[in-house]
Amino acid sequence: MQRAQEEIEALRRRLAEVEVAARRYRALVDSSAVSVQVYRGDGTSDAVNGAYEQLWRVTAAEVAAYNVLADPQVRAHGIMPLVERVFHEGRSAQMPSIRYDPQKNESVAAGQAAWVASAMSPVVRVDGTVEEVVHIHLHVGELKQTEEELREHNRRLEEAVQARTAELASKLRLIESQQEVIRELSTPIIEVWDGVITLPIVGLVDSVRTAEIMDSLLQAVARTRARFAILDLTGVEVVDTGTASHLIGMIQAIRLLGAEGILTGIHPLIAQTIVALGVDLTRVTVLARLRDALQHCIARQGERGRGPV
Known part of the structure; x- marks a missing residue:
């Protein structure tokens, strides 16, 4: 008899501890700022806390007929397999963020929509069956709005x-066009007499510019069928050895086209180079x-004019 009484007292103490734990759990859920919904093992709604009602703008009575396992919105969002795993396998699951609208559910038809991320945790019996499921909703509307x-x-x-890239590309094309005009203006080829063209070169002359000058000059010789091409270096004070070599090569290239190349206005430093x-x-x-070069060309044309036809 005494042993039976001791066992009864132990059970009472254990029951009191369970009741305390249950009250603590209920107080924690009720006072939580996080939305909590509790489902029965069949998926129907059993209880919600105040944060749930505030989040969705519904009351516990309005969601009493709700069943998460029959919710078409949950299935449409593609998270039903996760929900079923919680109920059927007793495994917790975290759900991706979705926008849920309780008004679209026939069993609720009230409340307001919200962006939520959620997690489900099952309460499992000793035999392994799921007694209930706790569903926590975290409002992520501000995060979604920020996204x-x-x-x-x-x-x-x-x-x-x-737009800026297109603008810069347009400006680049304009600059390239302007550079082309500047190159043409910096190397003007002038037909000063019948069959005589001259190219006054001004400013700094490097290998790149010399190559451009040669191309323009040779094309002008071929186009005008000139017999004399005068390179006037009066405006150039110094060139490097590579540029000087290009200038001499230009005279030789002119000769290959059947014309005579003439150098004028050579600066002393260029002569040394x-x-x-x-x-x-x-x-x-x-x-x-x-002037001397032009007189030379006119005289040579006069000599050709007096020769035998």
């Missing part, structure tokens, strides 16, 4: 970048001034 704002900001930024190259100038006509 949308960030996505919209990125879209506008991409549009601005594309050409001498340092050791170039043979015996077949190159070099004169002091452009």
